[in-house]
Amino acid sequence: xxxxxxxxxxSHSCTKMQKRFFSKGSIITTYMEKRRQICILLxxxxxxxxxxxxxxxxxxxxxxxxxIFGEAFYPVNTNNELFVLATEDCEVFVFLYDAIQTKCKANxxxxxxxxxxxxxxxxxxxxxxxxxxxILSKRTIREKLLSYFSILSNKSFSKSITIPFSLTTxxxxxxxxxxxMMREIKSLIDDGFILKNGNKIKLLY
Amino acid sequence: xxxxxxxxxxSHSCTKMQKRFFSKGSIITTYMEKRRQICILLxxxxxxxxxxxxxxxxxxxxxxxxxIFGEAFYPVNTNNELFVLATEDCEVFVFLYDAIQTKCKANxxxxxxxxxxxxxxxxxxxxxxxxxxxILSKRTIREKLLSYFSILSNKSFSKSITIPFSLTTxxxxxxxxxxxMMREIKSLIDDGFILKNGNKIKLLY
DNA sequence: TTGTGTTTGTTGCAAATGCAACAGAAATTT
DNA sequence: AAATTTCTGTTGCATTTGCAACAAACACAA
Numbered sequence: 001x002x003x004x005x006x007x008x009x010x011s012h013s014c015t016k017m018q019k020r021f022f023s024k025g026s027i028i029t030t031y032m033e034k035r036r037q038i039c040i041l042l043x044x045x046x047x048x049x050x051x052x053x054x055x056x057x058x059x060x061x062x063x064x065x066x067x068i069f070g071e072a073f074y075p076v077n078t079n080n081e082l083f084v085l086a087t088e089d090c091e092v093f094v095f096l097y098d099a100i101q102t103k104c105k106a107n108x109x110x111x112x113x114x115x116x117x118x119x120x121x122x123x124x125x126x127x128x129x130x131x132x133x134x135i136l137s138k139r140t141i142r143e144k145l146l147s148y149f150s151i152l153s154n155k156s157f158s159k160s161i162t163i164p165f166s167l168t169t170x171x172x173x174x175x176x177x178x179x180x181m182m183r184e185i186k187s188l189i190d191d192g193f194i195l196k197n198g199n200k201i202k203l204l205y
Numbered sequence: 206x207x208x209x210x211x212x213x214x215x216s217h218s219c220t221k222m223q224k225r226f227f228s229k230g231s232i233i234t235t236y237m238e239k240r241r242q243i244c245i246l247l248x249x250x251x252x253x254x255x256x257x258x259x260x261x262x263x264x265x266x267x268x269x270x271x272x273i274f275g276e277a278f279y280p281v282n283t284n285n286e287l288f289v290l291a292t293e294d295c296e297v298f299v300f301l302y303d304a305i306q307t308k309c310k311a312n313x314x315x316x317x318x319x320x321x322x323x324x325x326x327x328x329x330x331x332x333x334x335x336x337x338x339x340i341l342s343k344r345t346i347r348e349k350l351l352s353y354f355s356i357l358s359n360k361s362f363s364k365s366i367t368i369p370f371s372l373t374t375x376x377x378x379x380x381x382x383x384x385x386m387m388r389e390i391k392s393l394i395d396d397g398f399i400l401k402n403g404n405k406i407k408l409l410y
Numbered sequence: 411t412t413g414t415g416t417t418t419g420t421t422g423c424a425a426a427t428g429c430a431a432c433a434g435a436a437a438t439t440t
Numbered sequence: 441a442a443a444t445t446t447c448t449g450t451t452g453c454a455t456t457t458g459c460a461a462c463a464a465a466c467a468c469a470a
Contacts, residue, residue, distance in 0.1 A: 073331045101321055116306055122327050126278045129334040136341035137380040168447060175342040177428045182449060373417060382458045387419060
């Protein structure tokens with residue numbers, strides 16, 4: 001069964017698991033006192049945002065379809081002014097973690113297949129997080145860039161890669177100063193490690 | 206039902222999920238071509254290790270009881286000389302991801318309860334990873350330290366915290382140079398942010 | 411006890427980084 | 441088409457960081 005179909009069916013058979021719509025600019029959820037909430041993004045895009053002490057907007061994470069998020073994945077902290085903002089119109093599947101423990105109906109046929117899909121999605125999330133941690137663990141911007149590039153390259157089986165978002169966003173993802181990153185990219189070009197044309201990078205090593 | 210008991214029972218009823226023993230110094234698993242393998246550490250301690258290009262030992266992750274690991278959580282990369290080393294005698298529950306999809310017996314009563322435990326463990330892993338990412342995203346050593354300290358402080362509801370491992374290990378966890386971290390700790394003391402006595406830190410803010 | 415290895419603490423120095431600021435290009439909105 | 445916002449590219453400068461090296465404290469095993 002296709003994933004979207006499954007979600008569709010479940011929304012109809014389970015009262016506790018609902019597909020909901022959010023228009024661009026609206027807040028999908030706030031991370032406060034809903035410790036067991038889990039959301040699956042079915043379509044659209046959304047950002048996990050925090051305003052830090054200085055009032056700066058901090059994009060903690062960006063979600064696209066099939067991504068899973070919600071307070072259930074976040075540690076209980078004081079600094080919990082976290083919320084998820086729809087940056088495009090979104091369809092979101094929302095439920096409480098406990099809802100999957102108690103079978104929805106006497107014999108909901110979707111239940112077990114849904115759980116295995118859920119496991120798969122979470123597993124996927126862990127893999128992405130490990131990738132991110134691997135990159136962030138690198139000590140220099142150069143190492144972070146090379147590490148990121150080679151991951152992209154491995155994924156696409158090619159030495160020519162396309163950065164899937166703006167350089168500004170890339171700097172956020174690598175968690176480094178943008179101008180310092182630009183400087184380092186230039187230096188990678190000068191040192192003959194890469195070629196660059198817009199968002200396209202060619203690895204020369 | 207208690208978690209250890211559950212694991213015990215499952216090892217007896219499922220042939221595909223086995224409890225295995227590894228003595229200190231032995232290799233629990235290598236991350237190579239076992240893309241669906243999942244392990245749950247029941248007792249002991251283990252490190253996820255890689256030797257980098259220069260032959261330096263890199264401790265990617267450290268596991269203690271109830272931690273879950275295995276190649277299933279790691280991206281497919283070329284640099285896959287990853288392996289898990291038992292740093293103490295270990296009991297490990299080992300299985301393939303697929304084993305949980307196919308019911309072990311006609312009516313294995315442990316199956317669904319096991320899956321919900323598994324979900325809980327993975328959820329826990331994601332929470333820890335989010336914490337790690339949050340810390341690693343900070344740009345300076347000072348911010349990383351403060352962030353780490355305040356997380357510990359929130360967890361224990363106290364301004365007095367104890368770093369649960371050596372400062373050398375802490376530097377690894379924060380992914381910064383140890384001597385630079387020591388310097389920064391000293392500077393935090395000088396600036397009146399913290400007091401320090403061995404592994405005990407008192408937050409003054 | 412002696413020796414061996416690990417952890418802590420410290421410093422100088424060179425290199426990397428963040429920060430601030432600015433101008434032009436590109437994309438988006440009005 | 442004009443206006444506005446976002447993104448790219450660049451630079452100088454002060455600060456932070458990694459690196460190398462070393463000594464003292466500590467832990468552990470022979």
